[in-house]
Amino acid sequence: MLRSKLTDxxxxxxxxxxxxxxxxxxASEPLLKQGYIEVRYVEAMISNVKSFGPYIVLMPKVAMPHARPEDGxxxxxxSLMITEKSVSFDEEKSVNIFFVLAADDESSHLDLLKxxxxxxTNEEKVSALLSAKKYEDVIKLL
Amino acid sequence: MKILAVCGNGLGTSFMLSLNVNKALKELGIDGECKNMDLASAKTEAADYYIGSPEIMEQLSYGNKKTISVVNMVNLNEIKEVLRKQLEVK
Known part of the structure; x- marks a missing residue:
């Protein structure tokens, strides 16, 4: 499903x-442009981190910004964004890979998360994704 | 044993963590189940242990709640390690 959702x-x-x-x-612009999410969803993702801390950083270098379905x-x-220079969330957490998740209910996104x-979990794939430069590099890893 | 994986929303990070905690419990041969939940609900939900990122655990560690902090939500070895450590020390 990841492969079919992550279009060019x-x-x-x-x-x-x-x-x-x-x-x-x-990182959320593609979802916004295609109408998957509303502007308020982007603000909700940001305010989540402000109130709960950077728990969306799943592992070193990888974050999955998200909010709740009812947030827009x-x-x-x-969507996926890869940055050349890492983006810092706090002194310890910095990120180069952003998976922005938009879930429209409590369950339909769970397979995607799996x-x-x-x-x-696959370290080789993560390090290959970190050095991906174009869409083709990404899609062949999925 | 009931373990709650907790994050801000209870549907992204905590679900991913719960997948790996359940895997870890199985591999360690510990009889238990991990469900995921948002922070606000977790505050009033009873569980033997609460697991999540350090900043979320900080907000849960009051009273006699037992919390376990994990930095890498997808590293099965790290999760097994913290579970082994925490669950043995009763």
Whole structure:
């Protein structure tokens, strides 16, 4: 499912971001443009981190920004952004890979999360994703 | 044994963590189940242990709640290690 959801227009490569809030905004742009999410969903993802801390950092270098379905999701989707320079969340947590998750209910995204979890368990794949430069590099890893 | 994986929303990070905690419990031969939940609900939900990222656990560690902090939600070895450590020390 990850492979079919991560279409060309959902994947971005950027140099870096001035801070993590900008990174989340840029990383969610494809979902916003395609109408998967509303602007308020982006703000909800940011305020979640502000109130609960950077728990969306799943492992070193990888974050999965997300909020709740009722925060402005129209359709389930996922976007991916890879930054050349790492983006820092706090002194310890810095990130280069952003999977922005938009879940439209409590359950339909769970298979997708299983897939992402399995992908992230594979160290070789994660390090290959970190050095991906174009869409083709990403899709062949999935 | 009931373990609750907790995150801010209870549907992303905590679900992913619960997958790996359940895997770890199985591999360690510990009889238990891990479910996932959001922080607000977890505050009033009883469980033997609560597991999640350090900043979420900080917000749960009051009273006599037993919390377990995990930094890497997908590293099965780290999760097994913290579970082994925490669950043996009763």
């Amino acid at each position: 227009e959902m994947v971005q490569f950027i140099q870096g971001a001035k801070d993590w809030t900008e990174a989340i905004r840029v 999701v129209n359709q389930m989707g996922i 897939e992402i979890s399995e992908f992230l």
